[in-house]
Amino acid sequence: MSATQITTLEPGSPEWAKRMSASKIAAVVGHSPYESRFSLWHKMSGNLDWDEGENADEKKRGHYLEPALRQWFRDQHPDLRVERTGTWERDLFGWQIASPDALVDDDDLLECKTSTKDWEWGEPGTDEVPVYYDDQAQWTLLVTGRRRCYFSVLTSFMEFREYVVDANPQKQAWLVDEADTFMRSLGRLTNAPSIDEHDATYRAIRKLHPDIEDAEVEIDLALAVHYAEAKAAKDDAETAYRGAAAQISLQLGSARVAKTATGQTVAYRRAGRGGSTPYLNPARGLTATFLTERHAS
Known part of the structure; x- marks a missing residue:
């Protein structure tokens, strides 16, 4: 399967909001610490505005440090070609997109991450990355048709680390099935995901009902x-x-x-x-x- 590079889609833009990107897939399968399936569903259905959620500071930090992490990876692998890139669309499946932090040679990718939860990462050099980042990597590899995703990571103690995740066709197929079901459900309130204990779900419900009316409701x-x-x-x-x-x-x-x-x-x-x-x-x-x-x- 091949992919086509398209005009870079900015997070929160209308075109980005209506497609399944690598940054959203972990929420679809219930792995994201920042977004729940419920909150993502209401944002993609147009019921809630897009916001930075609880990880606004982490996103800003990642934005500023991404070039440094990319250069660190280059320095560790002078034999590899590391190039910045933009948004990619999977051919024949335009609703599937990804924006990797870099392309590595002809078959690989690079993601740059900063971490305040070092315990979620395993031994450097392994594929022991947080499950939500593995979701992101598998989706990006699927969309771009590449075989391996490197991670360049800066820990909370200012330690650089490298991890590597290979494409997993079985997991990718599962992610596509979950994403397809999710996308088909958008827009109809009867299809909204069930309530869960995620912080993002509670925040979403509060935003869905910002007003207070002088009324009573009998609950079970x-x-x-x-x-x-x-x-x-x-x-x-x-x-x-x-x-x-x-x-x-x-x-x-x-x-x-x-x-x-x-x-x-x-x-x-x-x-x-x-x-x-x-x-x-x-x-x-x-x-x-x-x-x-x-x-x-």
Whole structure:
């Protein structure tokens, strides 16, 4: 299958909004941390305006650092031809588009990423990339008909890394099926995706109903109980979190970083704004499973 380079489509433009791009596909299959299937459906159906969502800062950072990441990759591979490119349309399937960060030789691609969630990435040199970026890579490879996608990555600790993902025809076929079903459903409210627990879904619902009318709605008892139980669980979790934070803060005293015996950072004190008292921040990617596994090893 071949592809044709078309006029570059800017994210949010009408032409871009009505096609399935590599940046949207992860939301379609429920993998995107930034966009839900529900929020994407309402944006592509014209019910909501396009916005930067929760990752506006990440997109800006990526925009400014993309040239540097591309050049770093060039420096690591002086034997490869790395060229900037634009938007590509899959021949015979014009609704499928992708805009890779670069073309590499005749068969490969490059994507440039910055990361604040380093734990989502595996060992450099492998294909262990976050699942939503793998979705993006597979879609881009499908559209362009290429065989391999390199990732040039800058981590939160200013470390350059490289990853490589090969085309996966089985996953690509699944993505096409999911995207086709999604695209055919657009525009009819009866086809809107189900509600899920994604932050983007809740934000979308709030934007769909910005006004407040002096009216009452009777809701199902089961939903009311579920809401009350979730509220209680949230309160309990916040209480437990404050208690644990207080204990760590007391042990830290005026020190900045709390670590385990095996050297894993748990939390660190940070100065408050405007000279206010310091507060405790959890380490990035902190999970109980991560701490116990590292301790066991």
